[in-house]
Amino acid sequence: MKPVNALLFAAAAAMLGTMVAPLSADAADKVFALVPKNMNNPFFDQARDGCMKAAEEIGGIECYYIGPGEHGGGDEQFQMVQDLIAKGVDGLAVSVSNAPAIAKAAAAAKEAGIPVVTWDSDLLPRDQALRATYIGTVNTEIGKEIGKRLIALKPDGGTYCIQSGGPAAVNMNERMKGMLDTLPADKWTQVAGCPLYNNDDFPLSIVQMTDILAKYPDLDAMLNAGGAPQMLPEAYRQLTSRYEDRIKSGELVLLFVETMDVQMGFLKDGLSHGQVGQRPYEMGYRAIYTLNDVVSGKTVPDPITVGLDVCTPETADSCKTK
Structure with a gap:
């Protein structure tokens, strides 16, 4: 293991103002850092839990979970990854917010002999040689499932708006591509001003959705490349209550x-027509096993894909996998 000073990690985390899982008092043989896009999202909480479980099973592994406390364009995540490299972690698993920026950090990690895997969101194709593998879903397939669900519900077409997260997030862009490739251009038109980018800012996502629905009162569909508006349950319910008749019809x-559990509640209540779920617990779990394989000299497949859960109101009680 490279030298890792727990006090330095704690100080760095305190300076960055984030809540992180502390390093254990008795040093582990290896320290692998799991870096989410932010730490105020239950999606990433599940990945953390998978990471901790894998570390416990392997033994001698520290899952060090650290990321920006809030949304952002990726600058804070980039700085955190740089700091982790400087402190000599044994491996990095990053859900990439800003692909070009993290590519620079991955190059520095490679030079320092620190393996990098990506999960949930990958580097750009031109930079993927800098990481050992990507762990997650095929994001274009997520978008295709959204598109297919919309076509099934409204085969005659109409108008729609896509809301996404960060404009530099590869996973979000791939999901949008999947939607656009699936929806027939002769039947479906995206309204002016869309797509919307909320940068994983939950309050902003509600404001954007509120504004676009007010601007286009006859809008046929709102497609989200993530789940940001639903992460503020009271605000989402308040917003959708204004359009309850249109939604339920x-x-x-x-x-x-x-x-997520709160999202499945909306689905069951008729305030969503479909949820396409990833498996974040499995991503975090497999990230640690994969990094352990890489540092042990084993060859790992690229990519390592986890499945999707496509949920509708009719299948809400049986569709979800951990």
């Missing part, structure tokens, strides 16, 4: 990514 279709 199917005039206004709402489709989202992820299947």
Whole structure:
């Protein structure tokens, strides 16, 4: 293991103002850092839990979970990854916010002999040789499932708006591509001003959704490449209550990514017409096993894919996998 000073990690975390899982008092043989896009999202909480479970099973492994406390364009995540490299962690697993920036950090990690895997969101194709593998879903397939669900509900087409996270997030862009490739251009038109980018800012996502629905009262569909508006349950319920008749009649279709418990509640209540879920617990779990394989000299497949859960109101009680 490279020298890792727990006090330095704690000080760095305190300076960055984040809440992180502390390093154990008795040093582990290896320290692997799991870096989410932010730490205020239950999606990433599940990945953390998978990471901790894998570390416990392997033994002698520290899952060090650290990331920006809030949303952002990726600058804080980039700095954190740089700091982790400087402190000599044994491996990095990063959900990439800003692909070009993290590519620079991955190059520095490679030079320092620190393996990098990506999960949930990958580097750009030109930079993927800098990491050992990507662990997650095929993000274009997520977008395709959203598109297919919309076509099934409204085969005659109409108008729609896509809401996404960060404009530099590869996973979000791939999901949008999947939607656009699936929706027939002769039947479906995206309204002016869309796509919307909320940068994983939950309050902003509600404001954007509120504004676009007010601007286009006859909008046929709101497609979300993530689940940001649903992460503020009271605000989401308040917003959708204004359009409850249109939503429940199917005039206004709402489709989202992820299947967190709160989101499944909206699906069951008729305030969503579909949820396409990833498996974040498995991503965090497999990230640690994969890094351990890499540092042990083993060859790992690229990519390592986890499945999708496609949930509708009719299948809400049986569709979700941990």
